Amino acid sequence: MPIVQAGSTVLVTGANGFVGMWVARTLLEDGYAVRGVVRSEEKGKHMTAHFASYGAKFDFVVVPDMIKEGAYDEVVKGVDAIVHAASPAHFPTAAGGDPDDYIVPAMQGTLEILQSAAKAGPELKRFVLTSSVSAVLTPPTKPWKQRTFDESDWGDECVRIVGNLGRKASGTEAYNASKTLAEQAATEFYNSHKNELSWDFVALCPALALGRPLQEPEAIANLNTSMLIWYRLVFSNQPDDFLQGSYSVVHIADVAKAHSLALIKENVGGQRMIISSGQITWQHTRDIINSIDPKYYASGKLPRGNPELDRTVTSIFKNEKSKELLGITYKEAEEIFADVLGLFDARGWLSY
The missing domain is CATH 3.40.50.720 (NAD(P)-binding Rossmann-like Domain)
Structure with missing residues (x-):
């Protein structure tokens, strides 16, 4: 019971x-x-x-x-x-x-x-x-x-x-x-x-919890903390030593x-x-986003980082x-990221 x-x-x-x-x-x-x-x-x-x-x-x-x-x-x-x-x-x-x-x-x-x-x-x-x-x-x-x-x-x-x-x-x-x-x-x-x-x-x-906020924020700046941190780290240039670091994610x-x-x-x-859900490096995050839709790299909105970096996670x-x-x-990382990117695209936050 x-x-x-x-x-x-x-x-x-x-x-x-x-x-x-x-x-x-x-x-x-x-x-x-x-x-x-x-x-x-x-x-x-x-x-x-x-x-x-x-x-x-x-x-x-x-x-x-x-x-x-x-x-x-x-x-x-x-x-x-x-x-x-x-x-x-x-x-x-x-x-x-x-x-x-x-x-x-x-x-x-x-x-x-x-x-x-x-x-x-x-x-x-x-x-x-x-x-x-x-x-x-x-x-x-x-x-x-x-x-x-x-x-x-x-x-x-x-x-x-x-x-x-x-x-x-x-x-x-x-x-x-x-x-x-x-x-x-x-x-x-x-x-x-x-x-x-x-x-x-x-x-x-x-x-680190990601997904569509139920509050329906009007702008990226109004996102909750975890989503805003993720957005800023992924959609900006970062050095190799950061990209080799890893984080744990969940929907x-x-x-x-x-x-x-x-x-x-x-x-x-x-x-x-x-x-x-598991662990992933910041470089691998970029790679998965590109596999979801190559437009993110192609448009220049998503920094490529260094695809040659080791994807071994540091913290499990x-x-x-x-x-x-x-x-x-x-839910796996691919599904989590696809959901977040769907929100960004729907709101025009990553206009092309």
């Missing part, structure tokens, strides 16, 4: 975000009622309009400050599961900012909703945290060396780097540290209180489906799972656990 059955009510934080909105849609498609948490009435009304076909199955609540004490006390009442997908809204891209501007909201926001969940009624059965492979990895160094990561690994090196460098740490290091510390804080909270709780805890660690629909599956599988309680994130426990089948 599913631990959280269709027809149950699921609270989704960050519901108007790239991941959160996809999770909300997938849950609705799978028969759940969704209570979305947003930061403003305007964002909630946009979601209500988008999900109008589901009627009363979708509603929203406004939590303007997710780190305020007791912010979630009322909104968690009466739900059967919680998906905590909220995170600070902007990815820091360069050094110079205060890492705490990212780390504190990520950690405190997670702890606030966990504390509220601990006071919720006995109908609450599962808490799913949307973490990231950023909470798993150790940052690679040049020259690239291959390394394999699984669910036993943590991003403690980025935490150490940020602790030592402070504002001199890169934006990526600050982001990775925030995801690591937030998930570790959640895991510690659950392990310290699980004997008192009616619910269990699942952490999902998605790779946003698979990320959303993993969250839905994590509600029904009884044996995933207490588990941490990497959600990833093992996804066997999620495939076994969730029963999920991931």
Whole structure:
């Protein structure tokens, strides 16, 4: 029997975000009622309009400050599961900012909703945290060396780097540290209180998620962070040593489906799972895009890079656990990229 059955009510934080909105849609498609948490009435009304076909199955609540004490006390009442997908809204891209501007909201926001969940009624059965492979990895160094990561690994090196460098740490290091510390804080909270709780805890660690945003952005600049980063790195000239580096990718629909599956599988309680289609180098990314349609190279929109480079990936994130426990089948890179390029072409963002 599913631990959280269709027809149950699921609270989704960050519901108007790239991941959160996809999770909300997938849950609705799978028969759940969704209570979305947003930061403003305007964002909630946009979601209500988008999900109008589901009627009363979708509603929203406004939590303007997710780190305020007791912010979630009322909104968690009466739900059967919680998906905590909220995170600070902007990815820091360069050094110079205060890492705490990212780390504190990520950690405190997670702890606030966990504390509220601990006071919720006995109908609450599962808490799913949307973490990231950023909470798993150790940052690679040049020259690239291959390394394999699984669910036993943590991003403690980025935490150490940020602790030592402070504002001199890169934006990526600050982001990775925030995801690591937030998930570790959640895991510690659950392990310290699980004997008192009616619910269990699942952490999902998605790779770089790509796909069509449900928010329907009007311009490339309005894309969500992961899509914008990917676009800027792929459709710009990069040196060979960067192109030989690799990243882990996953389709946003698979990320959303993993969250839905994590509600029904009884044996995933207490588990941490990497959600990833696989790894690919940045040069291989260009090659696949050209194989999808040669117009991208021919038009000059897509820099060719160096097709002679080695395609051996540098960082491998093992996804066997999620495939076994969730029963999920991931979309391959070709399908992921074709979907993204279809969006770009449809919007005229890569006009020829």
